[in-house]
Amino acid sequence: MGYAVHRLTRSELRAVESEFEGMVHRFKIASERDLMAKGGKGKSKKSEGGKKDRQPERRSSPREPSKEMVAESGSTSAFDDEGEDAGFERDLEEAERLLEQEEKMRKEEEKAAAARKKVFGGAGNDDTDIDKAEEEEDDEDDEYEESEDFSVDSDVAEEVSAHKNQDLLDAMGETGIDSMPPQMVINPHFPTAYPAGRGRTGDLELFHLPIIYKSHQTGFEPTKDLVLTPGSVFAGQYLVQNELGSAAFSTAYRCIDLNSGQIDEDGEEYHEEVCLKVIKNTKDFFDQSLDEIKVLELLRQTNKCHENNIVEMRTFFYHREHLVIVTELLRQNLYEFGKFIVENDEPPYFTRKRLCYITQQVLVALDFIHKRGLVHSDVKPENILLASYSRARVKLIDFGSSCYLTDRQSSYIQSRSYRAPEVILGLPYDGKIDIWSLGCVIAEMYTGEVTFQNDSVVTMLSRIEAICGTFPRHLIATGRQSGQFFTGSGLLYERSDAHDDSGRHSDDEDEVEHGGGEPLFHVFQPKVTTLAARLGFRPDLMEKAKVMQEYKEKALFVDFIRCLLTIDPDLRPTPKEALRHPWILSGMKLTEKDVKYPPE
Structure with a gap:
């Protein structure tokens, strides 16, 4: 196990937090004194022009727990028990030292980040294949990003979209719809919608979902669970070979695409093997898979899936109350x-x-x-x-x-x-x-x-x-869900349920022993x-x-x-x-x- 677990009541947890904060505070003060002893004078002197040093504004360091965080956790701060006047003076000096140390730490982090960036970008091999590929990719991405940087009135946008799509419809009328690429086919009833993957951010897009069904037949399937039997032909085109695996919302099958016949060098016909991803018949899974189709279609239209190691989608359709995505077989x-x-x-x-x-x-x-x-x-x-x-x-x-x-x-x-x-x-x-x-x-x-x-x-x-x-304190301080896992001082915890480790309910005697029915917390100490x-x-x-x-x-x-x-x-x-x-x-x-x- 990579951690130790301590079982505490709420009051015990608050005491541990208070002691932990005090320990961190004392450690910081000791470290600062050591630094000052090694580095000479820790405070800046008055300038030759007679100007006094600017006193730092009293604020908490990003790496220190804020007062709000301490209040939420119910902990007491190490600063709260000092005398009023002397305590304030000392707190002010401590704040100054902390700020100086924080500035040093910030500069060290910047240096480390710069060094890391130098490592990542310091190869210097301008003639490598990856550099050339990246330059070409960057040129394409610049075009992609430029196409996204615009903002127009929605009515004007729809009018422009309709005009552009009407041009495509006119072209289809001249050349015939069969000669147009599938992704360029426009539905004349929705002239303001772009073909899938062709619109800019915020535009309406449209793709056509083929629905394959038996002629002159209606009604529901006898069951929502669709199981493809090896040797059967699905949707009139895919010869099922075997099941590849099942996930939370789909089942994958190895199939032969009977419509993909090609002739090899020996003059014999062969067919492509594909993967059929059959989505389970629920609305949530259906909607999520439509999103997947949108993404795969966008990537497919780049014609660069293979060279960029992305699975290639062949097609998609709806049959027997199930959405199906067809991809290459891996x-x-x-x-x-x-x-x-x-x-x-x-x-x-x-x-x-x-x-x-x-x-x-x-x-x-x-x-x-x-x-x-x-x-x-x-x-x-x-x-x-x-x-x-x-x-x-x-x-x-x-x-x-x-x-x-x-x-x-x-x-x-x-x-x-x-x-x-x-x-x-x-x-x-x-x-x-x-x-x-x-x-x-x-x-x-x-x-x-x-x-x-x-x-x-x-x-x-x-x-x-x-x-x-350890998790940086600023991440804990700004995370919306940090309080579910971290105390205000940065300790990892979780609330114990009503069962002990053996699975039985705690009895009254146990509750008295652990604080008279107070809720219990597990505090985790990483090893x-x-x-x-x-x-x-x-x-x-x-x-x-x-x-x-x-x-x-x-x-x-x-x-x-x-x-x-x-x-x-x-x-x-x-x-x-x-x-x-x-x-x-x-x-x-x-x-x-x-x-x-x-x-x-």
């Missing part, structure tokens, strides 16, 4: 394949070299979707599928939870073990939540264990603190370790790497995971920055032989 996901490797005692697959190659591909995929204003929101091993086992090629799938940065943000996203700190605390978030999830995934694939093993959100937070360090140790290396790996060359490659790997698992999202890298990390750049030199599986 192989097993990272979780299933890793499990298969272990159970069958196969050679290790997720080596650092192969993981570097896989991580690079996922970062390219995330960079591609983030530049289009999208957040995947559910990066996990099950949603990264292998396209080729032997060549370690992967693709990112499942955009059912994806959202736009302009959408109303929800805290009920991401699978719990891969959920970013800012989502848990109820802070604003962006694409960097995907980066946190990816860090969890890569560490898990390397160790074979979930990185932050947990049975609740608070136990996961405790493990995060044990491995990645601090290092990320290197969590990844299976020696705890002092990073220090050893400074003096011994043999540890440097391992240290680069650990540092990369550390960057992705940075608690503060402002200091966490973007996909483009992560692609510049030395560990990823080292993978640019990998050959097919380096990643080939099984190894020769």
Whole structure:
């Protein structure tokens, strides 16, 4: 277990908080005195021009608990017990010292951030393939962003939309609707709606949902549960082979597209295998899957899904009261394949070299979707599928939870073990939540264990603190949901339920023993370790790497995971920055032989 749990009543918890705050305060004062002793005079002198030093405004440091937070937690401050006059004078001096220290810390953080940015952007290889690809991508993204920067009256916008769409309708009248690309087909009854993926932010868009049904027949299906039988033909086109797997709101099937017949070099006809994702028949799942179709259609229209490691949607339709999404057929996901490797005692697959190659591909995929204003929101091993086992090629799938940065943000996203700190605390978030999830995934694939093993959100937070360090106080102070997990002084806690660990109800005697029926709280004390140790290396790996060359490659790997698992999202890298990390750049030199599986 990566933490210790202390069971306290409310009054005991308040006493612990008060003592904790006093301890932090005394530690800060002692540290400041040590700094002053080492650095000489701690206060600035009067200037030669005779101007007095400006007295700092009395305010609390961002890293200190505010008075409001202390009041909410019911704790007493270490400042409250001092004498009025002497206490005020001393508090003023202490505030000045704290502000000076805070300024020093802020400058150190800025230097660290600048150094990190230098690491991410300091490769200097202007002639690499990734630089060229990024320059081309940036040019396209500039065009995409320019198309979004406008604001006009809604009536004028509809009139302009109708005019543009009428031009398309006129073109269809001249050339025939059959000659138009499917995504360009306009419904004449909705002239103000753009084709899917063609509108700008705020425009109306429209896509056509094919509904396949039996002629001259109405009525409901006998059951809401649709099970495809191997050997049957679904929707008159897809020969069912077998079920691939089932998730919360869909079931996937391997099928042969009978309408995709092509002739190979030997003159024989072959058909494409595809994946049918059959959505369960509920309104919520239906609506969520329509959102996924919108996103997949937007990505498909770029014609760059394959090169950016995104699953390619073939089509979609509605049949037998179920929405169906058809995509290319891929192989097993990272979780299933890793499990298969272990159970069958196969050679290790997720080596650092192969993981570097896989991580690079996922970062390219995330960079591609983030530049289009999208957040995947559910990066996990099950949603990264292998396209080729032997060549370690992967693709990112499942955009059912994806959202736009302009959408109303929800805290009920991401699978719990891969959920970013800012989502848990109820802070604003962006694409960097995907980066946190990816860090969890890569560490898990390397160790074979979930990185932050947990049975609740608070136990996961405790493990995060044990491995990645304490949560910055400003994140706790501004998070809408921080109070559910942190006390005002930054202690992790959760309220105990009415059952003890054995599952039985506490009796009256227990309640008296624990404070006469007061509610009980579990306070979590993280057992601090290092990320290197969590990844299976020696705890002092990073220090050893400074003096011994043999540890440097391992240290680069650990540092990369550390960057992705940075608690503060402002200091966490973007996909483009992560692609510049030395560990990823080292993978640019990998050959097919380096990643080939099984190894020769």
